[in-house]
Amino acid sequence: MTESALLALRGASFAYEDGPVVLDDLDFDVHEGRALALLGRNGSGKTTLMRLLSGGLRPRAGTLAVEGRPVAYDRKGLTRLRTTVQLVVQDPDDQLFAASVAQDVSFGPLNLGLSDAEVRARVAEALAALDITALADRPTHLLSYGQRKRTTIAGAVAMRPRVLILDEPTAGLDPDGQERLLATLDGLRATGTTVVMATHDVDLALRWADDAALLTPSGAHTGPTAVVLARTDLLQRAGLRLPWGVAAARLLRTQGLLDETAEGPRTAEDLAALAVGVAPPR
Numbered sequence: 001m002t003e004s005a006l007l008a009l010r011g012a013s014f015a016y017e018d019g020p021v022v023l024d025d026l027d028f029d030v031h032e033g034r035a036l037a038l039l040g041r042n043g044s045g046k047t048t049l050m051r052l053l054s055g056g057l058r059p060r061a062g063t064l065a066v067e068g069r070p071v072a073y074d075r076k077g078l079t080r081l082r083t084t085v086q087l088v089v090q091d092p093d094d095q096l097f098a099a100s101v102a103q104d105v106s107f108g109p110l111n112l113g114l115s116d117a118e119v120r121a122r123v124a125e126a127l128a129a130l131d132i133t134a135l136a137d138r139p140t141h142l143l144s145y146g147q148r149k150r151t152t153i154a155g156a157v158a159m160r161p162r163v164l165i166l167d168e169p170t171a172g173l174d175p176d177g178q179e180r181l182l183a184t185l186d187g188l189r190a191t192g193t194t195v196v197m198a199t200h201d202v203d204l205a206l207r208w209a210d211d212a213a214l215l216t217p218s219g220a221h222t223g224p225t226a227v228v229l230a231r232t233d234l235l236q237r238a239g240l241r242l243p244w245g246v247a248a249a250r251l252l253r254t255q256g257l258l259d260e261t262a263e264g265p266r267t268a269e270d271l272a273a274l275a276v277g278v279a280p281p282r
């Protein structure tokens with residue numbers, strides 16, 4: 001599958017200095033256009049894997065390839081990787097540093113050596129995509145958590161990456177903030193960005209992702225979300241529970257209310273639609 005993968009890690013191993021091996025001989029693919037949820041227990045290596053995919057860390061062994069071309073870990077190679085892949089770290093305070101929102105978002109494009117006009121256009125586009133145009137001149141230290149989060153995502157979007165990787169992006173957001181973020185990510189997907197997110201939330205993954213990757217001690221298990229998240233054995237090893245949508249589908253099937261091959265509900269709306277379908281005529 002290497003040829004078709006936009007990003008491919010092969011035989012990747014990584015250990016932090018003086019630490020145990022975090023990832024060992026890992027194969028991992030990111031396919032263009034597929035929304036991918038990365039799941040696993042705390043300490044399973046999700047953040048480490050995301051940093052390997054975005055070039056912040058270099059595998060001790062193995063390779064990272066972009067469209068089959070191995071990444072060169074020199075200035076040119078890393079610049080090329082960063083225009084392809086952008087990582088948004090979990091805590092916005094680890095990423096924000098400029099005085100104002102617009103300054104912060106312009107940092108990446110400025111570093112690419114783009115013209116002022118091009119930088120301005122990219123910043124405007126990224127602020128609009130994140131719905132924070134009105135915050136452009138706001139000092140970053142006066143932003144709410146959700147606004148800081150949006151600013152860091154805008155900074156990544158301004159690089160116009162083909163792959164946007166987000167480390168637990170919904171953590172710390174209220175339900176409305178989570179819904180707004182998912183709508184924003186849907187907008188980015190619609191314009192062709194491949195989105196990868198790490199999350200603990202199996203229900204969110206089932207609803208949002210095309211594919212799920214479960215990080216367990218025996219490696220990454222990737223496949224269509226509804227298939228992977230129905231694997232009780234893998235979920236247990238990954239310290240996760242069954243998504244409610246999968247549990248509901250099982251219940252509906254045992255009751256003869258859902259075809260064996262039919263898709264189960266991913267949202268409450270899906271379930272309501274199924275219920276309408278099976279309700280006796282009035």
Ligand SMILES: Nc1ncnc2c1ncn2[C@@H]1O[C@H](COP(=O)(O)OP(=O)(O)O)[C@@H](O)[C@H]1O
Pocket residue numbers: 016017019022040041042043044045046047048049
């Ligand atoms: N900077 C670091 N230095 C040393 N060990 C680290 C560092 N970051 C993470 N680790 C260790 O690596 C393992 C994987 O961590 P991480 O990739 O953050 O997992 P996750 O994101 O799934 O919680 C953990 O055992 C963690 O303690």
Ligand SMILES: [Mg+2]
Pocket residue numbers: 046047048167
């Ligand atoms: Mg993490």
